[in-house]
Amino acid sequence: MRSAYGRTIPTEDAALTRVGPGTPMGEMMRRYWQPLLLEGELGDGLPKKVRILGEDLVAFKDKSGRIGVLDLHCPHRGTSLEFGRIEREGLRCCYHGWLMRADGRVVEMPCEKPGYAERMDISQPAYPVHLFGGMVFVYMGPPDKMPLFPMYDIYDTRHRDDVAIVARRLWGEHAIAFVSACNWLQHYENVVDPWHVVMLHRAISGDQFASAVTRPEMPDLGFERTSLGVRYRMIRDLPNGNRMIRYVECALPNLALISSIHETGETPKAKNLCTDVSWVVPIDDTHCRALTLIAWPLKSGAPDPRWIPGTFTEIEARPGRIRERSYKERQSFPDDLEAQETQRPIAIHALENLALSDTGIAMLRKCYRDGLKAIERGHDPPNIVRDPAQNHAIATNAWITVLGPGEIRGAAE
Ligand code: FES
Ligand SMILES: [Fe+2]
Numbered sequence: 489m490r491s492a493y494g495r496t497i498p499t500e501d502a503a504l505t506r507v508g509p510g511t512p513m514g515e516m517m518r519r520y521w522q523p524l525l526l527e528g529e530l531g532d533g534l535p536k537k538v539r540i541l542g543e544d545l546v547a548f549k550d551k552s553g554r555i556g557v558l559d560l561h562c563p564h565r566g567t568s569l570e571f572g573r574i575e576r577e578g579l580r581c582c583y584h585g586w587l588m589r590a591d592g593r594v595v596e597m598p599c600e601k602p603g604y605a606e607r608m609d610i611s612q613p614a615y616p617v618h619l620f621g622g623m624v625f626v627y628m629g630p631p632d633k634m635p636l637f638p639m640y641d642i643y644d645t646r647h648r649d650d651v652a653i654v655a656r657r658l659w660g661e662h663a664i665a666f667v668s669a670c671n672w673l674q675h676y677e678n679v680v681d682p683w684h685v686v687m688l689h690r691a692i693s694g695d696q697f698a699s700a701v702t703r704p705e706m707p708d709l710g711f712e713r714t715s716l717g718v719r720y721r722m723i724r725d726l727p728n729g730n731r732m733i734r735y736v737e738c739a740l741p742n743l744a745l746i747s748s749i750h751e752t753g754e755t756p757k758a759k760n761l762c763t764d765v766s767w768v769v770p771i772d773d774t775h776c777r778a779l780t781l782i783a784w785p786l787k788s789g790a791p792d793p794r795w796i797p798g799t800f801t802e803i804e805a806r807p808g809r810i811r812e813r814s815y816k817e818r819q820s821f822p823d824d825l826e827a828q829e830t831q832r833p834i835a836i837h838a839l840e841n842l843a844l845s846d847t848g849i850a851m852l853r854k855c856y857r858d859g860l861k862a863i864e865r866g867h868d869p870p871n872i873v874r875d876p877a878q879n880h881a882i883a884t885n886a887w888i889t890v891l892g893p894g895e896i897r898g899a900a901e
Contacts (some may be wrong), residue, residue, distance in 0.1 A: 498838035504856055505671050505834050507770040508542035512860045516869050517541055518629035520741050521637045523767045523779040524557065526655045527622045535579055537570035541628060542772040545615070548590075551576040556590030557626050559613040563594060588612050621653030621781045635872045640882045642745070642765055642783050647881040651763075651783040652791045658764060658780040658799060667825050671834040672742065672776035676768040678828060679736060679744045680848030682709050682720045693821040697801075700724055700732050700753035711848040714885040716740060716871055718851045726753045729893040737886040738852055740859060740870045742768045744778070745886035748798030753890050762886035763798045774833040 500506075507514040524538055524547060535548040537560060544560040546569040556579065560568055567583040574580075578589040580596075586605075587596035592614030597605040618625040618637045627634050639646070643653045667675045678684060686706065689696040696702065701722070708723040716739035724732045732753040737745040744766040766780040780799075784791040810825055818826050842850055859869035873879050891899065 498836055500671075500832075500834040501837040503860060504837070504853060505673050506773050507672065508773065512863070513856070514541055515629075516856070516859055516863055517741055517770065518627075519633060519863070519869055519872065520629075520635065521618055521625040521627050522742075522769055523655075523781075524624045524626045525779070526657070527555075527619060527624050528655075530555065530624070533574055535570050535572055535574060537568065539771050539775075540626070541770055543628070545626075546570055546572070546579070547624060548572075548574050548579050550574055550578050550590055554578075554590035555617045555619065555624060556588070556592070557615045557617055557624075558588060558592050562586060563588075563610050563612045564597075590614075590617075622655035623779060623781055633868075635868075635874055636876065636879050638871065638873045638882055639879050640739075640765065640884050642761055642763065642884055643781050644881040648783075649786075651785055654782045654784045654791060656780050656782055656797070657778070658782065658797055659766065659778040659801075667828045668771070668775050668777060669833070670776070670829045670831065671774055672768050672770035674828050674831045674835040675776050675778075676738065676742055676744065677849045677852060678824060679738050679746060679768075680711065680718050680720050680852055681846070682707075682722055682736070682848070683845040684824075684827065685722075688822065688824070688827055693823065696823070697749045699748075699750050700726055701734065701749050701751060709845075711851060713851060713855075714739075715883065716743075716885060717855055718848055719745075719885050720848050724753070725896075728754065730754070730756065731891045731896050733889045733891070735886045735888075737762075737884060738848075739884060740855055742770075744768055745884050746799045747886050747888045749801070750796065750798065751888050751890070755890060756892040756895065757888065757890045759887045759889055762884065765884075766799070 503512045507517055524540060525536060529536060530547060530549040535546050538545050538547050545557050546560050547557045549555050551574060558569060562569055562581040564581060564584055564586050567581055569579055569581060571582045572579045577595060578587050580587045585598040586594050588594055592612035594605055594610040615626045615628050616634065620637060621643060625637060645653060685702060690702040703724060710721045712719060714737055717737060719735050719737035722734045726732060730753050732751060734747050736747055739745055745762045746764060747762045763783045764780050766778045768776055768778050770776050782797050785795050810823060862869050
């Protein structure tokens with residue numbers, strides 16, 4: 489027996505996990521556009537307090553339609569701007585009425601003499617905003633290093649006309665994959681952990697996906713570097729004679745490209761691209777959320793109401809919100825939430841014993857270390873796009889192919 493007495497607990501790998509201002513990974517995350525919230529969430533005429541990368545911000549849409557993302561605390565005496573009033577010109581603090589435009593500039597100080605606001609020349613710290621597919625993205629990095637918003641093939645509708653782009657909190661309250669009270673990295677690493685699909689989502693808790701992905705036989709699994717990060721490959725020879733080949737990719741910095749978990753493998757198909765692009769966004773060091781752009785198939789020119797996104801995980805057999813389950817049920821049918829939040833608030837890598845099945849995770853961490861080194865040397869981290877000519881249908885590497893028996897024989901010959 490190896491006694492637990494006197495054991496020491498090392499600290500977490502701060503360089504990879506911590507995301508506050510001035511931390512290595514916090515700097516890396518700030519070099520990219522990050523989704524903040526859905527545009528529709530700004531439609532009720534009230535400002536929204538949002539925490540991201542350890543910073544508290546307020547987002548609002550003024551009555552002229554401009555979206556602002558500002559530091560949360562009023563530059564006058566610190567009142568939270570979430571209680572401000574939205575007007576045509578901007579957001580007015582509730583305490584003494586200072587009015588801030590979407591770019592942060594203070595344009596009115598009603599308690600002061602006329603002209604005083606201009607002479608004071610105050611600007612509330614603000615971040616640039618990019619709107620795409622109904623999602624509000626922010627860039628929180630150095631202004632001179634702001635990249636283009638990357639146009640991946642999945643959602644670049646300049647190059648495909650079969651889908652509409654829909655923004656969702658897809659991994660919301662009902663979703664199996666929703667995790668909030670833990671460090672973002674352990675949640676994100678789950679994307680390239682295919683063995684947990686076999687164990688947690690099938691062997692331990694019963695078949696949670698009810699598809700070819702969670703069949704009882706052990707699949708053939710492999711890992712590889714991609715143009716954007718790391719992906720796993722799952723190959724399953726199905727009882728119907730077909731073969732499913734499924735790729736799931738982590739695209740740096742924090743994009744999860746998870747091919748459909750509902751694939752039945754009944755119909756042969758070639759390279760069916762992943763439909764859901766989810767960003768695993770650090771709220772702070774011990775919380776994260778996922779926001780998703782979905783390439784939603786069209787029917788008669790509108791998003792098909794009968795279609796279900798590839799990572800939609802509400803399961804009829806187990807209705808109810810995942811956070812409302814009893815402790816007993818959570819113990820009896822643990823889910824991603826139980827598995828990941830209990831790795832500790834921030835998983836301690838020095839205590840892990842990574843095995844061969846964790847190859848994807850080791851590869852991903854190496855990608856981050858390389859990215860951090862690139863920043864240290866004054867270079868861009870991976871997947872930064874600056875050339876508009878290159879920013880077209882950038883190839884992603886997550887899809888599903890289903891081969892029929894004839895194609896399998898052909899491939900073997
Ligand atoms: S604290 Fe905001 S206007 Fe005074
Ligand atoms: Fe999972």
